[in-house]
Amino acid sequence: MDIFELMEDYLIDQEDGMKKLLTWFLNIVMQLEAIQQSGDESHERNDERTAHRNGYKKRSLKTRVGEITLNKPQFREKAFSSRITVNGAAIAISGVFQRLKAISL
Numbered sequence: 001m002d003i004f005e006l007m008e009d010y011l012i013d014q015e016d017g018m019k020k021l022l023t024w025f026l027n028i029v030m031q032l033e034a035i036q037q038s039g040d041e042s043h044e045r046n047d048e049r050t051a052h053r054n055g056y057k058k059r060s061l062k063t064r065v066g067e068i069t070l071n072k073p074q075f076r077e078k079a080f081s082s083r084i085t086v087n088g089a090a091i092a093i094s095g096v097f098q099r100l101k102a103i104s105l
Contacts, residue, residue: 015065023068026061026084033082034073051075 006024010017035041039048056071061084073080 018065019068022063022065023070026068027071029084030070030073030080030082034075034080037078037080038075051077 003024006017006021009020034053038051038053040046052075054074054076056073059070059072061068061070070084072082
């Protein structure tokens with residue numbers, strides 16, 4: 001799904017659209033964290049690599065807009081850690097949420 005489809009969904013149904021937008025955004029954040037932690041992008045080979053990708057695990061996350069399901073990256077050699085809590089706990093993204101709400105006004 002691209003960003004324009006997400007924005008269109010948000011304009012049609014703000015509640016469901018916000019969930020989709022937030023899911024998309026947080027999955028991208030975790031992808032970037034995985035790149036930082038592993039030393040390279042998925043399927044890349046280089047000398048700086050510190051871990052190999054091992055798929056994803058579905059994790060639910062409770063937010064102000066409701067429960068969403070995220071794709072948490074996995075590594076073979078070490079545990080993936082994220083600034084986003086993805087073990088069913090609420091996360092502190094109120095600043096991001098407030099900015100997204102302000103855009104819609």
